[in-house]
Amino acid sequence: MKTTLRNLRNIFWLYRPSWRYGKGFVLLSLLFWLLIVPLNDLVNVYLPNFVINALTVGKPFSSIVVGVLCLQGILLAQPLFEDTFNMFCKNRALPRIEMKIKREIYEKSIKTDYKYIDNPAFYDNYSWAINEYAEKAQEAQEMVNRAANSLIVAGSMLAIIAEVSPIAIAVTLVSGILQNGLYAIVNAWDVKRETAVVPWDRRLGCHHRVFYLREYAADLKSSDLPRFIFRQYEQAERAKLGIIQSYACKTILWALSADVIFHATQAFIVLNIARGIYNGDIPSVGAYVTMMLAVNKLTEMANDLFYHAKDANLLGKHAAKIRAFFEAESTIETDTRQKKAPPEGVFSVAFQDVQFQYDKSAFAIHGLNLTVEPGEKLAIVGANGVGKSTLVKLLLRLYDPGGGSITINGMPLTEYDLPALRRKIGVAFQASNVYAFSLADNLRLYHDADENTLQGILRQLQLDGILEKNNASLDSTLTKEFDEDGIMLSGGEIQKIGIARLLAGDFGLLLLDEPSSALDPLAEYEMSKLILASSNRATTIIVAHRLSTIRSADRIVLLENGGIAEMGTHDALMAAKGKYCEMFTKQAENYQN
DSSP: OHHHHHHHHHHHHHHHHHHHHHHHHHHHHHIIIIHHHHHHHHHHHHHHHHHHHHHHHHHOOHHHHHHHHHHHHHHHHHHHHHHIIIIIHHHHHHHHHHHHHHHHHHHHHHHHHGGGGGGOOOOOOOOHHHHHHHHHHHHHHHHHHHHHHHHHHHHHHHHHHTTOOOOHHHHHHHHHHHHHHHHHHHHHHHHHHHHHHHHHHHHHHHHHHHHHHHHHHHHHHHSSSSHHHHHHHHHHHHHHHHHHHHHHHHHHHHHHHHHHHHHHHHHHHHHHHHHHTTTTOOSSSSHHHHHHHHHHHHHHHHHHHHHHHHHHHHHHHHHHHHHHHHTTTSSSSSSOOOBBBBOOOOOOOOEEEEEEEOOOOOEEEEEEEEEETTTEEEEOOOTTTSHHHHHHHTTTTOOOOEEEEEEEETGGGBHHHHHHHHHHHHEEEEEEEOOOBBHHHTTTTSSSSOOHHHHHHHHHHOOHHHHHHHTTOSBBSSSSSSSSTOOOHHHHHHHHHHHHHTTTTTSEEEESSTTTTTTTTTHHHHHHHHHHHHOOOOOOEEESHHHHHHHTTTTEEEETTEEEEEEEEEHHHHTTTTTHHHHHHHHHHHHOO
């Protein structure tokens, strides 16, 4: 009972978007299914009775014609309403509701803490929501309408049948309870099956993505990548089909039992009516025809109700997964406490005894203390996995530290209005992204800027050649996703776009996480000079692997084992002949060779 109530609550939770974004559509749908369709079903059942009885008692043929035309006029109301409704309401309302639902998901994803991206279970729910929410919401709306219609029609048919065989009602109710219980078991197994195949569907989707994304095309054609992909594809395929087969074996007996009960019930009802006819309890041919039509309609509605119950159970469980995404509790992105506006000008940054650890990971930052003065250019270096990018994420407050505090201008990050603070922090990651917008809009992701400013930035970064070689302008679209004349960029050009966005704005803090790794050494050197030049007044923290590019940084911090191993200027660290000196020397030897 609790499971049934929970599933019903979930279904009506899915019903909410249809009501929220399409009240007129919902009301007209209810009018159709709760009034027009039941009325037509009753007319169809009684129409033969009217004609047969009128002929039997010898009524004038003209009165029969009038009666039939009136009844047919009632029947005509259904297709007229349905066609008009579909063309002018449903065909517009459903896409609108779907788009609104998609936006709900996107807005929720923005307000969801970044930590959930690392959680496979949550990511599965997120994938489920983004792929299934709109479809399941429509299913819920249709299910409620059709279930209500089936109940109304079944009730009217039962009233007709009860005149001959009251026991048929009790048998139908008992049968329905038994079938619903069996279908609930089948549905529970179905949900377990679908949950079990989700990880394999994700793998299959990942392989699918490799074959249609541009960046993998060269590897597919020039390496042995297809062999590895197809090997994993076949493994995932076998695993998915094996899961489907195993759950089929677990559910078949329950499903067959439900089918047997249903058809046994229908046979009982028909035999009871036949007995009534045989004993003379049904006095006229018209009454007999009406009774048989009522039985057939009851069979149809009962079948619909049983399937609605089965589908409702499954839909309720699907809704639970979607709700899990929407109900994930976020403490960072949804912090509604009164916050202060970020400071103007350049920022000072301080890590004070900061501790942090990812879930289910051995990596940890412990007792980190570091102060960055306003306008200072600080470089962070170290081996892979020592926490360089983690510090960037902590400063963006994508995560909160497990201990200690991080402050900007002496105030903890948690006291600032987070969206406003992030707009004062410019970020360029190693994997910069460009979007199917105009070049100008791609440059304005952080702050607006006029065309003259953008043109100057392009020249400064030697990106103006993009426009020349593509015979393009700032209004030209990047990528060919929506425009066959779109501008395609190299990896290095994309990274320059990431830096150009920062030059178009005014920031208190810049966070650069290997922003020039795709550039050739000369271009990276020029980029480094630009970032470290005195013209860049913002406090700047650079994560770098190529150490030659950060020699001019005010300070260099070497991270190791979750803490600071060395810190100082390039010259001081080289003189100390420690780990930094060793790393720098080895890189320099590679360039010399």
